[in-house]
Amino acid sequence: MGFEHIKIPEQGTRITANADFSLNVPDNPIIPYIEGDGIGVDISPVMIKVVDAAVEKAYGGKKRIAWMEVYAGEKATHVYGGDHWLPTETMEAIRDYVVSIKGPLTTPVGGGIRSLNVALRQELDLYVCQRPIRYFTGVPSPLKTPERTDMVIFRENSEDIYAGIEWAAESPEAKQVIDFLLNTMGVTKIRFPESSGIGVKPVSRDGTQRLVRKAIQYAIDNDRDSVTLVHKGNIMKFTEGAFKNWGYELAIEEFGATELDGGPWCTLKNPKTGRDMIIKDVIADNFLQQILLRPQDYSVIATLNLNGDYISDALAAQVGGIGIAPGANLSDTVAMFEATHGTAPKYAGLDRVNPGSIILSAEMMLRHMGWTEAADLIITGLSGAISSGRVTYDFARAVEGTTELSCSDFGDNIIDHMA
Ligand SMILES: NC(=O)C1=CN([C@@H]2O[C@H](COP(=O)(O)OP(=O)(O)OC[C@H]3O[C@@H](n4cnc5c(N)ncnc54)[C@H](OP(=O)(O)O)[C@@H]3O)[C@@H](O)[C@H]2O)C=CC1
Ligand SMILES: O=C(O)CCC(=O)C(=O)O
Numbered sequence: 184m185g186f187e188h189i190k191i192p193e194q195g196t197r198i199t200a201n202a203d204f205s206l207n208v209p210d211n212p213i214i215p216y217i218e219g220d221g222i223g224v225d226i227s228p229v230m231i232k233v234v235d236a237a238v239e240k241a242y243g244g245k246k247r248i249a250w251m252e253v254y255a256g257e258k259a260t261h262v263y264g265g266d267h268w269l270p271t272e273t274m275e276a277i278r279d280y281v282v283s284i285k286g287p288l289t290t291p292v293g294g295g296i297r298s299l300n301v302a303l304r305q306e307l308d309l310y311v312c313q314r315p316i317r318y319f320t321g322v323p324s325p326l327k328t329p330e331r332t333d334m335v336i337f338r339e340n341s342e343d344i345y346a347g348i349e350w351a352a353e354s355p356e357a358k359q360v361i362d363f364l365l366n367t368m369g370v371t372k373i374r375f376p377e378s379s380g381i382g383v384k385p386v387s388r389d390g391t392q393r394l395v396r397k398a399i400q401y402a403i404d405n406d407r408d409s410v411t412l413v414h415k416g417n418i419m420k421f422t423e424g425a426f427k428n429w430g431y432e433l434a435i436e437e438f439g440a441t442e443l444d445g446g447p448w449c450t451l452k453n454p455k456t457g458r459d460m461i462i463k464d465v466i467a468d469n470f471l472q473q474i475l476l477r478p479q480d481y482s483v484i485a486t487l488n489l490n491g492d493y494i495s496d497a498l499a500a501q502v503g504g505i506g507i508a509p510g511a512n513l514s515d516t517v518a519m520f521e522a523t524h525g526t527a528p529k530y531a532g533l534d535r536v537n538p539g540s541i542i543l544s545a546e547m548m549l550r551h552m553g554w555t556e557a558a559d560l561i562i563t564g565l566s567g568a569i570s571s572g573r574v575t576y577d578f579a580r581a582v583e584g585t586t587e588l589s590c591s592d593f594g595d596n597i598i599d600h601m602a
C-alpha cells in the first residue's frame with residue numbers, strides 16, 4: 184500500500200487482527216501516530232521517547248516500535264495544503280495498521296470545522312471510549328481520600344448528540360424542522376420557535392448494547408464488583424432512559440444476570456471468579472455528587488457519549504487532573520489511543536505541560552498489544568517520577584516542596600525511575 188505523504192518505516196511490520204479479534208503483533212510493529220495540535224508538539228515526542236525507553240529496557244532490543252507519523256489537524260493542512268484537516272490516507276493508516284496513538288486536535292466553538300476527534304471515532308466506528316481513572320500516590324487531589332476513586336469509564340463513542348445533527352437558529356433547515364415538529368408532530372413546547380437552533384440526539388439499542396457488552400465483559404475479565412449505567416433517563420426517556428433499559432436487558436439476556444429485589448438492579452456471578460457482580464444505574468446529576476462523596480461505590484461505568492465526556496474530566500480532576508488521564512477508542516479490531524485532555528493552546532510549544540496522559544495512553548496501548556513488561560515499566564517510571572517530587576507545573580503548583588520540571592525533563596524523570 185502506498186501513501187502520498189505518509190512514510191512507511193522500512194524496518195517495521197504491520198500488526199494484523201484475526202477473525203476472533205486477537206492481534207498478531209510482530210517484534211517491530213509499525214504504529215501510526217498523530218502528533219496533535221497545540222501541546223501535541225510538546226507531549227507526543229516525550230511519549231515516544233518514554234515508550235521507546237520502556238520497550239528497550241523490557242526486551243533488550245528484541246522488540247522495537249517503528250513509529251509512522253500520520254497527519255491530522257493543523258499539521259495536515261501544512262503537509263497536504265488547503266483544507267485537508269483529516270486526509271483519507273490518515274484514516275486508512277489508522278484502520279489498516281490496527282493500533283495507533285494520537286495527540287489532541289483542536290475543534291473551534293460555535294462554528295468552523297466539526298471535531299476531527301469525533302470524526303475519527305465515527306468514521307472508524309471506534310464505538311468504545313475507555314478511560315481508566317486511578318490515583319497515583321503523591322498526586323495533588325481536592326479529595327481527602329483520592330485513592331478511593333478507581334473507575335473505568337466506558338463512554339459510548341458513536342452516537343448521542345455527537346452525531347452532529349444540528350441546525351443553526353433561523354436557518355432554512357431549522358425553520359423546516361421546527362415547522363415539522365409544530366405542525367406535523369404536534370409539539371407544543373418549543374418556547375421560542377422563531378429563534379431556536381435544533382439538535383437531534385440519536386441513541387439506539389444496537390449502539391447501547393455493544394457498549395454495555397464491552398463494559399460488562401471488562402468487569403468480568405478484571406474481576407470488578409459493579410457496572411453502573413449512568414444516564415439522564417428521567418428527562419430524556421427514549422434516549423437516556425432507553426440506554427438504561429437496554430443495558431439491563433443485555434445484562435439479563437446475554438450475561439444471565441438476575442434482578443435484585445424486583446429490579447431494576449441486577450446481580451450476576453462472575454463466570455471466571457465466582458464473585459458476585461452488581462449491575463446498577465444512577466441518574467447523571469446524582470452520580471456527579473456521589474463520585475465526590477462515595478467514589479468507592481463505583482467501579483466500571485457505562486454511559487452515553489456526552490455524559491461520558493463530562494464525567495471523564497470530572498473524575499480525572501478527582502485524582503489529580505487531566506494531566507494524567509489516559510484513554511482508548513476501540514472497535515472490535517481497531518484501537519486508537521489518546522489522552523482525555525485537549526490541545527491546551529496557551530501552553531503550546533512551551534515544553535511545560537504534563538505528558539502523563541498520553542504516556543499512560545501509550546501504556547494502555549502496550550498492554551493492548553500484549554507488551555505488558557514494557558507497560559509495567561511505564562507505571563513504575565511514572566509512579567517513581569511523581570514520588571520524587573520533581574514534576575510538571577500542574578502538580579508542582581499544588582504540592583508544597585516539589586520542584587517544577589519541564590514536560591521533556593519530566594519524561595526523562597520517568598525513564599530514570601523505570602527500575
Ligand atoms: N481528544 C481531543 O483531541 C480533545 C480535544 N479538545 C480540544 O482542545 C481544545 C482546547 O480545549 P479546552 O477546553 O481548553 O481543554 P484542554 O483539555 O485542552 O485544557 C483545559 C485545561 O486543562 C489543563 N490541561 C490540559 N492538558 C494538560 C496537560 N497535559 N497537563 C497539565 N494540564 C493540562 C490546563 O489547565 P490549567 O489552565 O489549569 O493549567 C488547561 O488549560 C478545544 O479545541 C477542544 O475542542 C478537548 C478535549 C479532547
Ligand atoms: O473533539 C473535541 O474537540 C473534544 C473531545 C472531547 O472533549 C473528548 O473526547 O473528551
Ligand SMILES: [Mg+2]
Nearest residue numbers: 492495496523
Ligand atoms: Mg472531553
